Amino acid sequence: MKKTLGTMAAAAILMASTAVAPALAQTTAPSATPAAPNAQTDTTMPATGNGAVAPATGSSAAGTMGAASTSAAAQDYLTRQTETQVSANDYIGQSIYNGEDKSIGNVNDLILEENGGIVAAVVGVGGFLGIGEKNVAVPMSKINISRDADNNNKVRLTTMETAESLKAAPEFKTLDQQQTDNTTTSSTGGAATTTAPAGGATTPSTTPKP
Secondary structure, X not given: OHHHHHHHHHHHHHHHHHHHHHHHHHHHOOOOOOOOOOHHHHHOOOEOOOOOEOXXXXXXXXXXXXXXXXXXXXXXXXXXXXXXOXXXXXXXXXXXXXXXXXXXXXXXXXXXXXXXXXXXXXXXXXXXXXXXXXXXXXXXXXEEEEEEHHHOOEEEEEEOOOHHXXXXXXXXXXXXXXXXXXXXXXXXXXXXXXXXXXXXXXXOOOOOOO
């Protein structure tokens, strides 16, 4: 009888310890639910692999990039005229001198190519006070440029051409002048010509009838 009671007591203790063990495991095990992130952690700039702080992508970074772009674009523009650069105002209206230091005409215009570069200077020659003047396009290769140090570095234009050679040169006409000439020729129909054949016979005029 005593043996039976001891066996039953041992079984009861074993069952009690088995039931308490899971309960202790549940109370002592760490929670698997991650803690909510701190609000300050979300606004902290992430660090790169080497420990450096990654650059911010906010308005301050955008402002820096915009300032850099503006600075780079400003380098594409000229801000000062150099000694090797000449303004169009240094040509137009200026006298051009021959080898004898005599003025043989004035520069009325400059002819430029569409892709850049000055081709010729249009020089007005002959006439008086602009009346009866003829425009001649003198190639830039025939014009020399110098600066007068005693006259505020004013540009001086010279050429080996003479007044006679420019007067004998063909006249330069702009696109507008060419269009005007073509319109005038078309409206008049050209000049009428009459040819007298041999033997005294007459040939009807080639002028078209109205």
